[in-house]
Amino acid sequence: MRRSVGNGDGWRRYDAAMSAPSTPGFVESPEAVRSFRRRLLGFFDSEARDLPWRRTSDPYAIWVSEIMAQQTRVETAVPYYRRWLERYPDVHALAAAPIDAVLKSWEGLGYYSRARNLHRAARIVAETLGGRVPDTVDGLRALPGIGEYASGAIASIAFDRPAPAVAGHVRRVFARLHDDPSPTGSGVRDWAQRVVDPGRPGDFNQALMELGATVCTPRRPDCGSCPVADFCRARMAGTAEVRPAPKARTKVKSEVRLVAVFIDDSADERHLLMRRRPDEGLLAGMWEFPSRVAAARVGKRATMEALDDLARAHGVPVGKALAERAPPRPLEPVLHKFSHLHVEYRPWVVSTAGLDGSEPAQGPDLAAGSTRAERPTLVRWISATAVEELALPVAQQRIVTSALRPFTAGADPRAG
């Protein structure tokens, strides 16, 4: 399963680099690096988690796993990975799939541009590269969604290229080995390039990450079971727990959104009015209920006016008549925390039963009144069954569940 290249280039590169005085490292000799590699790979061989993408040599599958794992705990990515390879077993299957299906498969993983870029890249590979995933760092790096880390990871794991792959784990391991509170990107990369085992580069890179994930953890590192503790300056200094220094975090904005859940329950099956977000920006291409920003303290009157505005903008015929026949009903607020934004969604159910001409706005009138960045690409009445086929952000999914709870078979009337 693991091929070996072992051309020896790595050693020559290492020897040359280590003779340079400007690169102080945790190792001072080629023998030490050899020992470091041996211990780390021994740890990997005996302790590594049995992750599904470690049982394949398919470059496409390894590529998928690397994209899914970005900014995501690998345990979270595992079930997505399995389903993905069933649905899209090779690059051609992915290239042939519509973007909406791809987003649905990614639903819940977050950072949806990863799915969009993976899909775009699959089409490039299928259509212009004969279906062959590039086997070099530069070739991989040229594909959308594959950056410095992923190109090195895929090149080393799938193609035995002795390239560095610096993920967050590796940066932390480096910071502790060197007792460096704030390592620079190039510093870590250069070090990783020098120490990567040219005989087993993919396993070596995974071993560094495995160490960071399971032993050299952000808090309470288990130095007692670390295979390379002898090399660790932070351990000697007793500073492992405070290395690296925490990153300066950007301040998070807050936002309150009034959400309109228009329900047409005049027919046998209920329909919900939903819109598809623009193809760029936050949650690109995902479906949602109409909403607009509101003040944290919004009165009843302003709420009703906003709902009326949303209705008009989306082609829902409402007005005084509606309010009198079926007053909007508030649902439990949904709090959602994005990395850079906290949103409180305040959903209101508005029944449009019995109203005539409930056709959503289309074309140039699509969601009139919304700003360009918020303008949806589609507005549709979606049946309660079909809504399960749409790619929904987690917060919207919660609103759907909440809105349909009264109609759900076996619903607990005390819930909600």
Next chain:
DNA sequence: AATTCGGGGGC
């Protein structure tokens, strides 16, 4: 160099 991209798990 700083921001913008989700969502969840651990403490």
Next chain:
DNA sequence: GCCCCAGAATT
């Protein structure tokens, strides 16, 4: 609450 997770793209 806060932190960070097998980061990439954009500005």
